[in-house]
Amino acid sequence: MNVEEAAKQLEALGNPTRLQVYRTLVRAGDCGLPVGRLQEKIGIAASTLSHHLHRLILTGLVTQERQVTTLICRANYLAMNSLVGFLVDECCVDASCAADQNGVAAA
Amino acid sequence: MNVEEAAKQLEALGNPTRLQVYRTLVRAGDCGLPVGRLQEKIGIAASTLSHHLHRLILTGLVTQERQVTTLICRANYLAMNSLVGFLVDECCVDASCAADQNGVAAA
DNA sequence: TTGCTATTTCCACCATCCTCGAAATAGAAT
DNA sequence: ATTCTATTTCGAGGATGGTGGAAATAGCAA
Numbered sequence: 001m002n003v004e005e006a007a008k009q010l011e012a013l014g015n016p017t018r019l020q021v022y023r024t025l026v027r028a029g030d031c032g033l034p035v036g037r038l039q040e041k042i043g044i045a046a047s048t049l050s051h052h053l054h055r056l057i058l059t060g061l062v063t064q065e066r067q068v069t070t071l072i073c074r075a076n077y078l079a080m081n082s083l084v085g086f087l088v089d090e091c092c093v094d095a096s097c098a099a100d101q102n103g104v105a106a107a
Numbered sequence: 108m109n110v111e112e113a114a115k116q117l118e119a120l121g122n123p124t125r126l127q128v129y130r131t132l133v134r135a136g137d138c139g140l141p142v143g144r145l146q147e148k149i150g151i152a153a154s155t156l157s158h159h160l161h162r163l164i165l166t167g168l169v170t171q172e173r174q175v176t177t178l179i180c181r182a183n184y185l186a187m188n189s190l191v192g193f194l195v196d197e198c199c200v201d202a203s204c205a206a207d208q209n210g211v212a213a214a
Numbered sequence: 215t216t217g218c219t220a221t222t223t224c225c226a227c228c229a230t231c232c233t234c235g236a237a238a239t240a241g242a243a244t
Numbered sequence: 245a246t247t248c249t250a251t252t253t254c255g256a257g258g259a260t261g262g263t264g265g266a267a268a269t270a271g272c273a274a
Contacts, residue, residue, distance in 0.1 A: 010121035158232080231260070
């Protein structure tokens, strides 16, 4: 995971509509949800939803699986875990309080 | 934490430059880093950095503290924890696989 | 083939973002 | 008051994003 990739994923989640899509899928769990059902729940144009789904899929945050005539969408928990890990990674590695702050130099 | 607020924070982290700023602050730990030092490390125009810092501060992801002539910036870990919590919150609440998926209905 | 449903692609408009240099401001020191 | 450093605000450019309607596609059914 590099900065560019992580930023792409965060940007994908950084739009209210897409975040709502993603959370709806998280709530749906492993069962996932068809695109049409997502559209009903969220109430946006199909084209708009498709556009947003595409971005979520490109960044790896959502997966799709064909089931006869409908496409089932699922949140990709592994990608999320990886992203969260990146955010808190290497915390305090460069900690070196030159001035007198509240102690805790190299704890 | 609501969707709008979370989206704002995610969008703030969704720009490569801002994400780099944030991660640099995370690495710096509790000591924080002056704006000027951030600029040196990242190598962008001061005005651009100021712009990005402003957005990170508005969303609560970064805090600033005046120290004589310089402003010390710090990553706000509490905000990050809250954001991460929001992302995985209520996972699988709506799980109800109608079709025959790989079991795990209401585990 | 024809028709049907589910979903995506195309297109356009409007809004917002990213970036930088130049100018303005805040605060301390002389 | 003047000067100096650190940082922010202003203004503008080009680029990208968000949205929905219309049209195109994918796959199945008859």
